[in-house]
Amino acid sequence: MTEQRNRLKRFSAIHRLWHLGLILLFMTLSVTGIAWMYFETPWGRGLANLFGGYSGTLEIHRIVGLVLLAGFTLHILYLVHRIDWSNFPRSLFGPETLVFQWIDVKGFFNHLGWIFGFNKQPRFDRWSWWEKFDYWAVWWGLIIVGVTGLMLYNPVLTSDYMPGWMLNVALWVHRIEAVLAMGHIFTIHFTVEHWRPSSFPFNAAMFDGTMDLQEAKHEHPNWVARLEAEGRLADAIVPPPPVPLRIFYFLFGYSIILLGLFLLVFAIINATLLTLF
């Protein structure tokens, strides 16, 4: 019996590790952040009780926030290490990098045109414009919540370097960016990655590091064609992960998705009980 090799390697172990770390830290920050934000409601207090009440929730939120910022710093160092400095800055561009390029602008308009039936489906290379957007949105979000989060981490120390009223601004900016990040992940990211008809019910590429070859030919045809033209396709074909591992990825992934939906739905339901101003 020949082994069925129909998967294309898409993400390296380190890519998957970054994503896994981000999931765990982001979800912990989401739960503790929402518990804190909704503390005046019974639902918020219930969530906070899971972490030892108000103080415990805030302490965990702060520590996990610091770990996330440390991870972000490590990620930047990793990128600096990965850049081909001998060919800089040209090495930043090309089909393998996540840097936005002119082709992504064209990709966006072609994709929009395809959605509304004006043209055929665009032929993406390794990264489509929305995958790059998702990646850089984490940067933008982390910089905003990171800077404001650090300001709020020790407000007394912060006020040694700037007026204390800057904390009023920091808290609101932190709050709105966090709501934007959670709202985007729990609705748009989940739908695009897992609930589109071509990905439904679960896209495990970011967990097992591979994607179905036929799916790759459909979603990233230029990437597959380029690998083939460069003679690298055969090396990039890998067997599917073992079934128990696939089941584990599915269960883990859906636990996170359900947790996100739980937070989203109850946050909306309880929003009317929240005093913002």
Added chain:
Amino acid sequence: MFIGQKIVCLLGVLLVALPAVGQDMNTPEEMAGTGYFRDQDTLPGAFRFYSQLPGGEGGLWGLGPDRQKISRSSFKMDAHEGVDDFSPELRCQKCHGLQIKDLHGLRMGIACVQCHRNQPVAGIYHYYSSLNPIRRHAYVCAKCHEGATPSFASYMVHEPNPIAPEARTTFPLLYYSIWFMLILAVGVFLFFLPYTAFWWLREFAAKLKGGQDHD
């Protein structure tokens, strides 16, 4: 000649001594940061000390909170003096409902009296008030926030509604920052939610037809 020598000596002594005197003199900002009830802090009449805001009025090119609309009662020993229907039996929320809807009141359950003290409630700019900005950090904030400074005490506990038009003049940086973030967040959702929905429908339609749809 003798008088001339005396004058030269006197000037010499003054020249040597004056910088030392200058070093001992605190600036109003330094005095404001002591947190102690000192003569210069508490003597009525030195108005400029009491109207100053730690961290600088307005601050950051006038984008910070302003203090232009300080009510007269904020300088009274009893802020409720002359309020016709005031009674010590009334709950603060009856007239100050908005002031309890902030992080201190809602999240931490801090009661008004914990910062504003008991009757008679002094105006926050009254020169003996513990909430006067010159000592607020030491007598009120530091009860919970160890090491609180005058700058820290400029945090607006009762902040204005950041999206209300009034905030544009009372706290411009808060107003503009929050509106920028709201426009960003709403813009992202207004764009991506319909985009994702139409995308889903398009894929569903393509799937029903079967086959690929590439150029």
